[in-house]
Amino acid sequence: MSDPRTITIIGAGLAGTLLATLLAQRGWTVEVFERRGDPRMHGYAGGRSINLALAERGLHALRQAGADLGVMQQAVMMRGRMVHPLGGTPELQRYGRDDSEVIWSINRGELNIVLIEAAEAAGATLHFDRRLEDVDFAAGTMRVLGEGHDERRAFDTLVGADGAGSTLRARMMRMQDLGERTEWLDHGYKELEIPPGPGGAFRIEPNALHIWPRGHYMCIALPNDERTFTVTLFMPHEGPYPSFATVDDGPAARALFEAQFADAVPLIPMLEEDYERNPTGMLGTLYLDRWHLDGRAVLLGDAAHAMVPFHGQGMNCAFEDCVALADRLAPGVEFADAYAAFAAERMPDAAAIQHMALENYIEMRDRVDDHDYRLQRALELLLQERHPGRFVPHYAMVSFMRIPYSVALARSELQRGILARATAGLASLDAVDWAALDADVRARLTPIAD
Ligand code: FAD
Missing domain, CATH: 3.50.50.60 (FAD/NAD(P)-binding domain)
Known part of the structure; x- marks a missing residue:
């Protein structure tokens, strides 16, 4: 040329x-x-x-x-979200079907x-x-x-x-x-660090994006190839406790973590220092x-x-x-x-x-550990098996495929309606009306061409 x-x-x-x-x-x-x-x-x-x-x-x-x-x-594989409930045991929610459907943490x-x-x-x-x-x-x-x-x-x-x-x-x-x-979002963020453990090993499961969902705020942690994790606390700038206005110094941050993110406290030895030194980011x-x-x-x-x-x-x-x-x-x-x-x-x-x-902020901070969400997520995976290439979970369309985002959004909205109708009032998937559900999927969704 x-x-x-x-x-x-x-x-x-x-x-x-x-x-x-x-x-x-x-x-x-x-x-x-x-x-x-x-x-x-x-x-x-x-x-x-x-x-x-x-x-x-x-x-x-x-x-x-x-x-x-x-x-x-230099990438570290993340297979899914490791959800840390308040006072409960962390649980991995896989993003995809297997290790071909993952995302990567990059410095x-x-x-x-x-x-x-x-x-x-x-x-x-x-x-x-x-x-x-x-x-x-x-x-x-x-x-x-x-x-x-x-x-x-x-x-x-x-x-x-x-x-x-x-x-x-x-x-x-x-x-x-x-x-x-x-x-501007009325929430901001603060970055903290989990250093390597004794002997230079990762201190928590490395192949996951860790989330501590707490309703109006949350923490996440992504692995780095030098065996550290970058922790990000997202919460409101202003307003009632906890917000960046009320949690305004290192000791207040420690108190918040001890109450809400207790399993993370021993992992972040410089919590107070990181909190006071690192800027609060705008979003x-x-x-x-x-x-x-x-x-x-x-x-x-x-x-x-x-x-x-x-x-x-x-x-x-x-x-x-x-x-x-x-x-x-x-x-x-x-x-x-x-x-x-x-x-x-x-x-x-x-x-x-x-x-x-x-939309995903609300899902991450508030929905990932609620019953309806988990039921719909389980159904999403079953529908993916029953209707391959036609019912593709929202996260997969955005993260594992290259269909235009606008197509992923339109299909996700249709799918959300299908999932909500099929699970309305159900405590488990045992009572799903599969014939009606399969017909609903076929009527509303065309096969995807990626
Ligand atoms: P930038 O990366 O901001 O690069 C802009 C460059 O321009 C900089 O090097 C800057 O120094 C230079 N520059 C600025 N002004 C001038 C000037 N006047 N003259 C010359 N040079 C100039 N995205 C993801 O895909 N995955 C994630 O997990 C993710 N996590 C994120 C977490 C946080 C907390 C934030 C804030 C963002 C995250 N993002 C993520 C978004 C991602 O960081 C941005 O979308 C990405 O950096 C955009 O790249 P860019 O090159 O457009 O801009």
């Missing part, structure tokens, strides 16, 4: 580096500007281990870039480094310590700042992979109203009506559609965006046409996963 134009990507986070790799592999000249230092030299995110759940959608995108092997060397910093190296190996040029400050769209130039560095550079087109607080999005908004609105959903400014700029990943993390799909969705955009950028294409087609394809799917992510 000999398209002389350069694609300039803002942000060498997860989406920026994967997109740079895909485009450089397809022959584009790619420049990437990242405000942080090179994590290969400076470490990542203040040295804390933060991990992410990688599912089939994200893994498939990594395969397209040939980056999957490097990433999977964010290590993943970013693998992708930075993939982008460079593919021929992209990465500039670290270079922050996009301003854009003059009329002149086709941008201002980039760094330590002792202030430069104006020309660009052909800009791609905003600069995350939820995107500077590029703010500069695009000066040219055209993108219809931006953010709905929100970013909605935009437009993702691009004709052919001059386009947004993707969190810059276009940040979401709450409860389905573990923000990065997975961002990675799908990268493949979709790279596929639209054929040699010689008009950028405006490619961006319009990309946005038309991805906006309904981003909206669908944003919605499902909000």
Whole structure:
């Protein structure tokens, strides 16, 4: 290919580096500007281990870039949710049928480094310590700042992979109203750490995503390959106990954990210190009506559609965006046409996963250990066996398949109705009316083509 134009990507986070790799592999000249230092030299995110759940959608995108092997060397398999009830024994709820249906815990910093190296190996040029400050769209130039560095550079087109607080999005908004609105969740999060046990072993079951559901709040823990777990406490910012306003220091955090997450207390030796030192994160959903400014700029990943993390799909969705955009950028294409087609394809799917992510918070913190939920979940698995390819559990459609999120959402809503009708008033599945239920499934659901 000999398209002389350069694609300039803002942000060498997860989406920026994967997109740079895909485009450089397809022959584009790619420049990437990242405000942080090179994590290969400076470490990542203040040295804390933060991990992410990688599912089939994200893994498939990594395969397209040939980056999957490097990433999977550091991944820890999560077979399901290990639910820790208050005062009860932890129980594993499998996500899928067997070990072919699992998700993976990945260290964010290590993943970013693998992708930075993939982008460079593919021929992209990465500039670290270079922050996009301003854009003059009329002149086709941008201002980039760094330590002792202030430069104006020309660009052909800009791609905003600069995350939820995107500077590029703010500069695009000066040219055209993108219809931006953010709905902040009234809950936030705090990260804590479970270090390795004696002899360097995992302290609790490593191949699971641990959840302590407590109604209006919850804790989760994901394993890291260095045998630690990142624990995240999600709870309201304000309001009655417990909230971040009422649990406002280390001793208060210890008291909360002793009362509500007692089995986790001996696992987190630095509980007070972690609680006081680590910031309380904000969570929100970013909605935009437009993702691009004709052919001059386009947004993707969190810059276009940040979401709450409860389905573990923000990065997975961002990675799908990268493949979709790279596929639209054929040699010689008009950028405006490619961006319009990309946005038309991805906006309904981003909206669908944003919605499902909000719904999943209630499921995780409140429903996973209630009777109706468990009954419906058991029925879901039986229906999957009775109607293979037609009744596919919600979690499987989102996490193990690549059908568009919008299709997964529409089918999940139909399935939820089927499950609710079939289990209404039942204490167990023994009394299910299978003939009526099978007819309901066949009437409402067509077979899925993945
Ligand atoms: P980012 O990863 O935010 O990268 C943006 C990059 O742009 C950064 O490197 C930043 O330094 C750079 N940048 C910003 N401004 C500028 C500028 N002006 N100039 C140059 N560079 C700039 N997703 C999952 O799939 N699974 C999970 O389990 C999961 N868990 C999560 C848990 C939490 C608590 C949170 C908050 C999110 C979680 N996510 C998860 C979501 C996931 O983190 C994001 O969706 C993902 O990081 C988006 O990637 P991105 O590249 O679009 O943005």
